[in-house]
Amino acid sequence: LAKEKLVPVNGLHKLCKWIEDKGLRRAAVTNAPRPNAELMISSLGLSEFFEYLIIGGECERAKPYPDPYLKALKCLGVSPERAIVLE
Structure with missing residues (x-):
């Protein structure tokens, strides 16, 4: 993974500010290994944006199973009905 090649998509920081x-x-939910996920998040300037980083491989079952998303909901104290996922 080349840190220098990571660039945010147009509108990312505007969306984050909103x-x-x-x-x-x-919360960020990913199947990437923790070191890769942390590098990507920090390289994009999002380290302070996410309250939690949920790694699929650290859950009982990774995505596409819902376990990582359910863990994120629990950490955030949010019900599924009040949540949205952006991929």
């Missing part, structure tokens, strides 16, 4: 301004809770 989410923060609305006071929405947030």
